[in-house]
Amino acid sequence: MTTPKLVKLPSMRERVEHTLSAHRNELVSLLSRYVAQGKGILQPHILIDELDNIIGDDSARKTLSDGPFSEVLRTAQEAIVLPPFVAIAIRPRPGVWEFVRVNVYELSVEELTVSEYLRFKEELVDGQKDDPFALELDFEPFNATFPRPTRSSSIGNGVQFLNRHLSSVMFRNKESLEPLLDFLRVHRYKGHVLMLNDRIQRISSLESALTKAEDYVSKLPPETQYSEFEYVLQGMGFERGWGGTAARVLEMMHLLSDILQAPDPSTLETFLGQVPMVFNVVILSVHGYFGQANVLGLPDTGGQIVYILDQVRALENEMIQRIKRQGLNITPRVLIVTRLIPDSAGTSCNQRLERISGCEHSHILRVPFKTEHGILRKWISRFDVWPYLEKFAEDAANEIAAELQGVPDLIIGNYSDGNLVASLLSHKMGVTECTIAHALEKTKYPDSDIYWKKYEEKYHFSCQFTADLLAMNHSDFIITSTYQEIAGTKNTVGQYESHAAFTLPGLYRVVHGVDVFDTKFNIVSPGADDTIYFTYSDEAKRLTSFHASLEKLIYDPQQNDEHIGVLEDPSKPIIFSMARLDRVKNISGLVESYGKNAKLRELANLVVVAGYNDVKKSSDREEISEIEKMHAIIKEHNLHGQIRWIAAQTNRARNGELYRYIADKRGIFVQPALYEAFGLTVVEAMTCGLPTFATCHGGPLEIIEDGISGFHIDPYHPDKASALMADFFQKCNEDPSYWVTISQAGLQRIQERYTWKIYSERLMTLAGVYGFWKYVSKLERREARRYLEMFYILKFRDLVKSVPLAVDGST
Ligand code: UDP
Numbered sequence: 001m002t003t004p005k006l007v008k009l010p011s012m013r014e015r016v017e018h019t020l021s022a023h024r025n026e027l028v029s030l031l032s033r034y035v036a037q038g039k040g041i042l043q044p045h046i047l048i049d050e051l052d053n054i055i056g057d058d059s060a061r062k063t064l065s066d067g068p069f070s071e072v073l074r075t076a077q078e079a080i081v082l083p084p085f086v087a088i089a090i091r092p093r094p095g096v097w098e099f100v101r102v103n104v105y106e107l108s109v110e111e112l113t114v115s116e117y118l119r120f121k122e123e124l125v126d127g128q129k130d131d132p133f134a135l136e137l138d139f140e141p142f143n144a145t146f147p148r149p150t151r152s153s154s155i156g157n158g159v160q161f162l163n164r165h166l167s168s169v170m171f172r173n174k175e176s177l178e179p180l181l182d183f184l185r186v187h188r189y190k191g192h193v194l195m196l197n198d199r200i201q202r203i204s205s206l207e208s209a210l211t212k213a214e215d216y217v218s219k220l221p222p223e224t225q226y227s228e229f230e231y232v233l234q235g236m237g238f239e240r241g242w243g244g245t246a247a248r249v250l251e252m253m254h255l256l257s258d259i260l261q262a263p264d265p266s267t268l269e270t271f272l273g274q275v276p277m278v279f280n281v282v283i284l285s286v287h288g289y290f291g292q293a294n295v296l297g298l299p300d301t302g303g304q305i306v307y308i309l310d311q312v313r314a315l316e317n318e319m320i321q322r323i324k325r326q327g328l329n330i331t332p333r334v335l336i337v338t339r340l341i342p343d344s345a346g347t348s349c350n351q352r353l354e355r356i357s358g359c360e361h362s363h364i365l366r367v368p369f370k371t372e373h374g375i376l377r378k379w380i381s382r383f384d385v386w387p388y389l390e391k392f393a394e395d396a397a398n399e400i401a402a403e404l405q406g407v408p409d410l411i412i413g414n415y416s417d418g419n420l421v422a423s424l425l426s427h428k429m430g431v432t433e434c435t436i437a438h439a440l441e442k443t444k445y446p447d448s449d450i451y452w453k454k455y456e457e458k459y460h461f462s463c464q465f466t467a468d469l470l471a472m473n474h475s476d477f478i479i480t481s482t483y484q485e486i487a488g489t490k491n492t493v494g495q496y497e498s499h500a501a502f503t504l505p506g507l508y509r510v511v512h513g514v515d516v517f518d519t520k521f522n523i524v525s526p527g528a529d530d531t532i533y534f535t536y537s538d539e540a541k542r543l544t545s546f547h548a549s550l551e552k553l554i555y556d557p558q559q560n561d562e563h564i565g566v567l568e569d570p571s572k573p574i575i576f577s578m579a580r581l582d583r584v585k586n587i588s589g590l591v592e593s594y595g596k597n598a599k600l601r602e603l604a605n606l607v608v609v610a611g612y613n614d615v616k617k618s619s620d621r622e623e624i625s626e627i628e629k630m631h632a633i634i635k636e637h638n639l640h641g642q643i644r645w646i647a648a649q650t651n652r653a654r655n656g657e658l659y660r661y662i663a664d665k666r667g668i669f670v671q672p673a674l675y676e677a678f679g680l681t682v683v684e685a686m687t688c689g690l691p692t693f694a695t696c697h698g699g700p701l702e703i704i705e706d707g708i709s710g711f712h713i714d715p716y717h718p719d720k721a722s723a724l725m726a727d728f729f730q731k732c733n734e735d736p737s738y739w740v741t742i743s744q745a746g747l748q749r750i751q752e753r754y755t756w757k758i759y760s761e762r763l764m765t766l767a768g769v770y771g772f773w774k775y776v777s778k779l780e781r782r783e784a785r786r787y788l789e790m791f792y793i794l795k796f797r798d799l800v801k802s803v804p805l806a807v808d809g810s811t
């Protein structure tokens, strides 16, 4: 038998070199086409398109697309052209990058380091500067000793990998078990010792105490309450926290015995996930409007609010159950900490404390933005909040301490501003930190890093990207809704991945910003509240009392600031969309593509719920320009008679019924965003049984399996998208069961993956495992924290000074 030889795959530089020597003419012809475009950045589709444009030369095309260079072209993410150079950023697989540069005049190829590539890219903006002292940010050395997977498919399963690592270390020798012992000994709740007391000082005594205790407890009837044998266990060194009944205590003790004898990853995860350590949780969502009623659809106030309120309900429930199961009599608390807005536009955002409905122990705690001029009264855009956050964090820390009478056990940040405050608080309090991005703005705005100055006045991305880097490196674990949020797809770059290396010319250059293979990443997807979103066919649960008002909302001919446009033929099915009226949501793009497709207009009406229809009602610059655009498109395509534009709808229960009402009429839901980080409306619509057409850019790509549980559309090819919808309606006219097939497949997809129950169980387990990991790795982590502290003080604090403070009374 012959042993297969390991063949080393050629590097990208070798591929280019090989092509240059074997097919010089063809490659030069292609590269010259790139260079001919002049200085700039070329996107992947342009790189490929140019191959098709090598005029009249089929064989050249074939040579290049079949040879080793094809891999370079297929995986190129961008090319920087600065004649005579073309530098290409190549991504052979998610999370792995290489950089090559070709001198097209001299026909030489070199491999670039990430720093060299970025420096070259900066020349697009700064010309040749050669400043050897540009600030370079590099987080790699701090994480070099931490374990990480190498396969792209393992990205986002951080906790599994971490458990494997931890258990293999523990397996090595008895001393490695010491941190676990110490960890179990530090647990306390308000001064009361939990799990282990001082009688157990060493692993050997833990082992013998466990044997004795297991022996004793196993002889008790399984349902015996902990209080009945509490004192006996206390004498052996055990305190409350092992379980409420003998059966549960025994189960936990078996798990620990197994770990002490032969640790394995899943036992470790189960055990750490059950150790009671999370009683008080603080969740930060700063910018507002954060409220339970009348806020959705307001600028900047969308899915994040829905997500957090649902999350808190699920989390409180899970905490109560776990605490009870562990035999503790402790009341958990969850505080959502947000901004208090005195001029609260008819919402409850001016109240300090608000109980969360559907919860017993969870509240919204609001803390105002303060400066030396006093409290800021008005709402401000999420892009302008940066100068307020440090003081906000300080004030919030005091308020939280007063509310909880102590520090929380877990801090969860949301979005860039909440994540920064979470980092500041967790840094100060030494508490486990989890961050959730919801949407990293950098990916939404192409080239917003290299051309950051262009965006600065409007968006202050220099602050936001800096805050994002700080938070993603400071947090103990990161939850994402999808894989693509971390590492994209085979062809597209992930949101976090786009922070691995980038440059803000003149500010700093990031050579290792975040590593998508880091075990801190975990995919835990949200769901949709099942009391509000359920299938249209669940007749018993339907809220038919809303039907009359929904009918009015859609068909009432009156034109006012709640709805404009009429649907002349009410018998047609409805194409429905609902989103904030942001540019990126691209509602205007949907209206335009509908307007241009006569067949689609013939087959279906269009109903959109978005923002306001009157510029006077909006204070948000982006929304105002979208409102103007919508009116112009409606006029240009003469859409009156086929479109209904409804202003933002804040009644969630009625919105749930609205999706189902549209399903009754065999309509569809469309999510046309240019980029959607996750897309809760997609999950909501599918949960209600509406066939859904959603953008292929971002989360919906993963939520929907194209052609099976819905459809992907590309907002950059709007004609194709509208043709796909028209085909769908046509097909449904010919065979009405087609609509049902897609609807049911969508429902099945949701049930398998997107539920809050799965989410909250996972979150609690992650809090346990990462709490332990934080404890064992505290020394190493300190180095990174000090580096981050310096970056915060020297860069972030300076940058926020460039953001103007808002003035109450002005718009
Ligand atoms: N939403 C709403 N009324 C509106 C617009 C949106 O209730 O007028 C809700 C929608 O049902 C969803 C959330 O706001 O629950 C939007 O979340 P998504 O993730 O789709 O987008 P985001 O606004 O967070 O970017």
Ligand code: LCN
Binding pocket: 302, 303, 304, 307, 438, 439, 481, 676, 677, 678, 679, 680, 681, 699
């Ligand atoms: C923010 C977004 O932009 C959406 O894509 C998400 O669904 C939402 O947050 C909740 O995570």
